[in-house]
Each structure stands twice: as structure tokens, then as C-alpha cells.
Amino acid sequence: MIEVSHIHYSVGTKKLVDDISFDVQPGELLAVIGANGAGKSTLLKLLCKELQTSSGEIHIRRQPIGTYKLDQLARFRSVLAQQNTISISFKVQELVMMGRYPHFDNTPTENDKEIVKAVMTETGITEFANRDYNTLSGGEQQRVQLARVIAQIYDQPEGILFLDEPTNGLDLLYQQQILSLARSLADRGYCVVSILHDINFASRFADKVLILKKGRRVGFGSPKQVISCENIHDAFNIRVRLLDDEEFKCPLVIPSMVLTEQS
Amino acid sequence: MKNYGFILVVLTLILIAASALSVCVGAVEISASELWSIMLYRTGLSGDIQFSPQQEAVLINIRLPRVLLGALVGGTLAIAGAVMQGLFRNPLAEPGLIGISSGASLFAVMMIVLENRIFNHVLTALFGYYALSVAAFVGACITTFIVYRLAVGKGKADITTLLLAGIAINALAGSFTGMLTFISTDQELRDITFWNLGSLGGASWKTVTGILPFTLISLCTLPFFSKALNALALGESQAGHMGIQVNLLKKLVIVLATLGVGASVAVSGMISFVGLVTPHILRMAFSADHRLVIPGSALLGASVLVLADLIARTIVAPAELPIGILTALIGTPVFIYIIMAERKRRVVN
Numbered sequence: 001m002i003e004v005s006h007i008h009y010s011v012g013t014k015k016l017v018d019d020i021s022f023d024v025q026p027g028e029l030l031a032v033i034g035a036n037g038a039g040k041s042t043l044l045k046l047l048c049k050e051l052q053t054s055s056g057e058i059h060i061r062r063q064p065i066g067t068y069k070l071d072q073l074a075r076f077r078s079v080l081a082q083q084n085t086i087s088i089s090f091k092v093q094e095l096v097m098m099g100r101y102p103h104f105d106n107t108p109t110e111n112d113k114e115i116v117k118a119v120m121t122e123t124g125i126t127e128f129a130n131r132d133y134n135t136l137s138g139g140e141q142q143r144v145q146l147a148r149v150i151a152q153i154y155d156q157p158e159g160i161l162f163l164d165e166p167t168n169g170l171d172l173l174y175q176q177q178i179l180s181l182a183r184s185l186a187d188r189g190y191c192v193v194s195i196l197h198d199i200n201f202a203s204r205f206a207d208k209v210l211i212l213k214k215g216r217r218v219g220f221g222s223p224k225q226v227i228s229c230e231n232i233h234d235a236f237n238i239r240v241r242l243l244d245d246e247e248f249k250c251p252l253v254i255p256s257m258v259l260t261e262q263s
Numbered sequence: 264m265k266n267y268g269f270i271l272v273v274l275t276l277i278l279i280a281a282s283a284l285s286v287c288v289g290a291v292e293i294s295a296s297e298l299w300s301i302m303l304y305r306t307g308l309s310g311d312i313q314f315s316p317q318q319e320a321v322l323i324n325i326r327l328p329r330v331l332l333g334a335l336v337g338g339t340l341a342i343a344g345a346v347m348q349g350l351f352r353n354p355l356a357e358p359g360l361i362g363i364s365s366g367a368s369l370f371a372v373m374m375i376v377l378e379n380r381i382f383n384h385v386l387t388a389l390f391g392y393y394a395l396s397v398a399a400f401v402g403a404c405i406t407t408f409i410v411y412r413l414a415v416g417k418g419k420a421d422i423t424t425l426l427l428a429g430i431a432i433n434a435l436a437g438s439f440t441g442m443l444t445f446i447s448t449d450q451e452l453r454d455i456t457f458w459n460l461g462s463l464g465g466a467s468w469k470t471v472t473g474i475l476p477f478t479l480i481s482l483c484t485l486p487f488f489s490k491a492l493n494a495l496a497l498g499e500s501q502a503g504h505m506g507i508q509v510n511l512l513k514k515l516v517i518v519l520a521t522l523g524v525g526a527s528v529a530v531s532g533m534i535s536f537v538g539l540v541t542p543h544i545l546r547m548a549f550s551a552d553h554r555l556v557i558p559g560s561a562l563l564g565a566s567v568l569v570l571a572d573l574i575a576r577t578i579v580a581p582a583e584l585p586i587g588i589l590t591a592l593i594g595t596p597v598f599i600y601i602i603m604a605e606r607k608r609r610v611v612n
Contacts, residue, residue: 050500074506081501087352088496088551098497101490102506106554152505 001026001158001191002047007056009046009215016042017053018215023129024208026158029186030193031202034212035236040195041082043212044164047193048079060160074102077160078152082168084114084145086133092144093129096120099151115154123147123181135204139174146178150185161185163194167201191227203250211235269557274562281566282334285573286326290580293318293326329466332474333572334565336463336531339523341564344520344538345493345545345557346485349492350516351425354601357539358524361429362406362458363438367528368459370402375454376443399529400477403521406432411517461532461587463572473525481523483559488516489553496551534587536594537564543601 002024009017017039024030030254032040041159045051047058049065058065060077078099096119107115118192120126123143128136133144146166153159163182175198183205186192196202201208203223211218211226213235219226232240232253243252287293293301293314301319303309340358347356358364374395410432414425444455491512494502499509524538542566545556568586571593575584 045500048500048504050503069506070503070508071506074504077504079501079504081498081504083498084501085498086496088349088354088546090493090496090551094550095497095554098494098505101494106490 001061002160002193003057003059003062004047005056005057005059007046007053009042009051009054015167015215017046019056020210020212020215020217021056022208022210022217022220024191024193026191027186027189028191028207029055029183029205030208030210031206032193032195032210032212033197033199033202033235034218038235039215040212041164042215044079044162044193044195048077049073056195061158066139068191073103074152076153076156076158077162078149079162080146080149080164080166082164083139089132089134091129092125092131092133092136095133095144096125096147096151099148102152111155115151119147119151119154123150131149139170142168142170142174142178146181150181153190157189159190163191163192165195166196167196167198175201199227199253203252221232223250227253267393267550267552269563270549270555271558273565274559278334278562278566281569281573282330285330285333285569288573288577289321289326289418290597291318291321293322298322312468324468325466328468328471329463329572330569331471332530333463333569335471335474335478335482336527336534337537337568338561338565339481339570340529340534340538341435341541341560341567342482342485342557343520343524344540344564345542345553345560346488346492346516346520347538348542349488349495349557352496353426353541354543355426358520359433359533359535359538360426362410362432362436363403363521363524363535364528365433365440366406367399367403367525368533369436369440370404371399371401371529372440372443372455376447376451380599395529398557400525403525403528404518406436407517407521411513459533459587460585461534461590462575462583462585463531463568464583465530470530473532477526478523481519484519485516486554486558486561489511489557492516492553492557503601530551532587534568535591536598537590540594540597541567542600544597547601547604549569 004023005020005021006019006178007014007017008019013177020043022030034040042051043057046053047065049070052066060068060073080194090098093116096116097108097112099119100108100115104112118259120129123146124142125143125147133141135142149161153161161182166178168183170178173233179201182192182194186207194206196206206223208221210220211222211224211231218235219228227250229240229242232238239256240253243254283295283298287295287298297314297318300309300311301322304312304314304319305323308348343363344357347358347361348354350356351361378394410425410428413428440455444452447455480512483537491502491507494505494507495509495512497505502512527534540555542560545559545563549555549559569588571589572586575586576587578584
């Protein structure tokens, strides 16, 4: 679905993305983790065609990304950005309908309206369908934006969803909800790529994890393969311990400082 | 969407009513039945003459072109205001703030003052009656382009820089206009004053046909950018992710808005506040959706200017108040109300 091979991107002499390769298949959720400034957002921009790679290839659905026009991409690939302030106030319903813009000319079809309704139910925002977006709380706004990007690819088999730190600034409940939703989308056959800050969330929800450090790839593989004390120390420069209990299907990371304090 | 259609129909009816009122009221009174009779007679539907020849002449040669000019100019200014606010993602943007009007004025004034001194009527010979419009249009484009270039960094137009650049370029254009005022003759000075206050007094069939192509292009093409401008409200990269070519959108909208506003300013001078306030009235009353606000602004702006012109030419009759005075007089309180309401909204959230 998405094949990335040896891509580079540099600004001046600074290499922001340095020889990164990975692939994501339909039905998979890829988590991209790494410290601040590791090149996660730049990588996402390259995948969105917002930036052009200096060298290397990105293939989407077996075609080079350069062969797609923006509106072609928009029909099967949607992106949830980190910053979502809107300059003009819209009703929640209108905002979610914007997700359908790439699919209709002037008037939404019945299909578009049904999709908007279904997505709003799924994301639990039906109750504020008629509220003004700017009057919602941060968590509610994030869910509305998520509903918009899901609506954009809802009826596309094997759609692609990019999420840039979707849990940023949200409380624990919303973080869980949003990642569960991302997980269920992947289970439905979408290809989901998400930048995450929380390693444990990445470990729990993702099929594959890509660890970045200073634009380079530290590790790529299943959470069990790549989330190790060495990799985490390499990427984040902190010492951690792994709880690999049978109870957990996935490794759980705990900063070792906390552990020493407890013991 | 069904709702929007209804609102637009109502706005169209308001415009028709305002126009009908405006063609009837003035020094020569025309009653509704006389208007109807003239219309039937002129369209050949009825041979019945229930009006005086003087009424017919006033209607056809004076009132009708004036109302048409008002509607075209008002509609264009308001639609340009609506797309500018959408494009720059800022509720306070309007053609005047980013230099379209002052640039058009400056070049129009240059045309008035310098044409016979430096260019020796070459331009008038070349462009004929369109020379002023062409000059104003070129001026509008150049200033807008400069303001836009100043504000663009890494492909993004920074709003604060944009407004500051607009203020700076407006001031610069103003000082050049001042210099031209200094060297102008008395007759030219009158013409320059006319630009700065705005008036539809120059209305004739010639001016109407002069600006018709320019304004029609703006009025007919800009509504097609409604969806893209809605997407742009989410952010520039977000719009890109939805398949919008943001840089192309910016260029097209600026060119198309500048085209109409440049031509409007060329024949009517600086008419303030119509472009700024009209879109806000629609947003506050109904919805911020550009699919309503853009065509709605054209219709409402046209009505507002037709009515403002009606007041301007009747309130101190037989003299005539420059319409720019009137629109600013009514526009300013509305504008202040918007600022206050906006601030209140921010505090609440």
C-alpha cells in the first residue's frame, strides 16, 4: 500500500530525513515514534506530498507519489494535522461534511450525507452536530476533526489515514477513544500511519513501529521486535525498563527512574 | 443547501425592490404604475403610454444606468471583500486594506494628472474610454501584488505582515497621490477629490458598459471558489490534504477580485466599508459557509450600494452627497459592533 525506500530530505545542509525505508499494508497501523525534532512531521509531510523528497521513492498503491494529483490523493487519503484552528466558525456538521468535499461538486449526494451521519455516530459527536466548532473543548474539537478526515475516506476500500499526534493535549479517556478508533479503522482494512508520543500507546495499538532519531531510522518492525531498552535509549536518551509480562501482549515501557524510586 | 437557495432568492428580491425604489425616487418622481408602463412600452409588450416623455428619458438615461452601476460596483466590492476575508483567513481583510483601492486610485489619479503632461494622450488614444479603467486596474494589481509578496514567506501569507504591508503600501500610495495633488490643476484637483470620496455621479451607459466585463468576470467566477475557500478556513495544509491547490487558488482569487474592484474603483472612486461589512452581516445572520456568503455578499452589497446611493442623491437635493461618506457613516458603527462581538466571543471561550 505504502512503500517507502531510501528517502532523503534536506534543507540546506541539514538532513531532516535521512535514508528511511518502510512499508505499510492495508489493515495495518504504523506508529511513528521519536524524540522532538526526530523528523516525524517532516516524514509525514513527505508522505502527504506537501514536501518533495530530495531522493528515494515513495510508492502509494504501487504508483510513485509524484504521479498523483492533489485531488486524486484526497479521494482515498486523508490527514489529521496537529494544529487545527479554523479561521471562520462552522457548525460541527458542516465541518464534517467538508471531509466529503473531494467527492462532490457543489451539492452533497445522499451517500455523502449518510457517511457524515455514520461517522458522527462512530466518533460520538452526534450530540453537538449543530454546535459552533469554536465553542467546543479541545478534546471535542479533535474528535470533530477526526470525524472529518474519516468521512473523507469512509467509503474508500483500503483508504489511507495519516494522523499527526492525534492524542496531543487530550486527557486519558479521549486518548484511548481516539486510538481505539484508529485501531478499528485499521482492522476494517484501512492503512493508518500515526505519529505518537506515548511509546506504550504505540506498543499497544500498532502493528508496526517506526522509531526515528535525527532523521534516521533506529528501528522498524512489530512492537515486540523494536521496542527494546536499547532502541528507546538510543532514540529518546532515557533509560527505561520493559515490563514484558504475560498479561500484556506488548512490551510496556517504564522510565527506570520511577522504578528505582519505588524500590 | 436548500436553505441557502431560499436566502439567495430573498436577497435577489431585496435587490430588485431596492432597484425599483431607486429608479422611481428623485427630482422627477415616477410612480410604480408609471414604471411598469414604461417597462411594458420599452419591451414592446404594450403600446399604452401612461407616462410623460420626461419620465421616460430620466429613467432610461439617468436612473437606470446609475442603479445598474451601483449594483455592479456594490456587488463587486462586497464579493471581493468576502473572498479576501476567506483567502486571508482573516475577518478584517477587505480590498482596501491590502491596497487594491488605494493602488487603483493612485493610478487613476496618475492618469488624470500625468496623462496629458507626460504621455501626451497616448494612453487615451490607445485604450479609449477604457484608459482610466485600465490604469486603475493595473494600479490595483501592482499594489496588491507588492503587498502579497511582502507577506509571503515559505509559501505562506502571514496575516500580520500582510496587514502591516497593506498599511504601509496604502500610506505610500497616499503620499504619491498627495504629490500628484500638489502639482495638479484646479480641474484635476476636482477629479482627484472625486476618487477619494467615491460617487456614482459619473454614471452613464458608457460607464456601465465600461465596467460590465470586468465586474461580471469577478461576480460570475468568484462563487466557484466557495468550496475551496471553505476548505482553506481549516488551514492551508489541511486544504492541500483535501485536494485544493492552495497557491493556485490564491493567485486566481486575487486576480479575479482585483479585476472587478480595480474597474469599480476606476469609475466610482473609493467607496469604503461595503466590502468589509457586507460579508459579516451574512455570516452573523445566517452561516459562515462561503457557498452562501460569496453569492449572498454580491446580492446584498448591490442592494446596500443602490440604497446608499438613493440616500446620497436625495438627502441634500439638489446637491449630492459623495456616497463614500455615507457608506463609512453607516459602516463604521456596524464595524465596531463586529469587533466588540468578536472580542466577547473570544472571552467567552
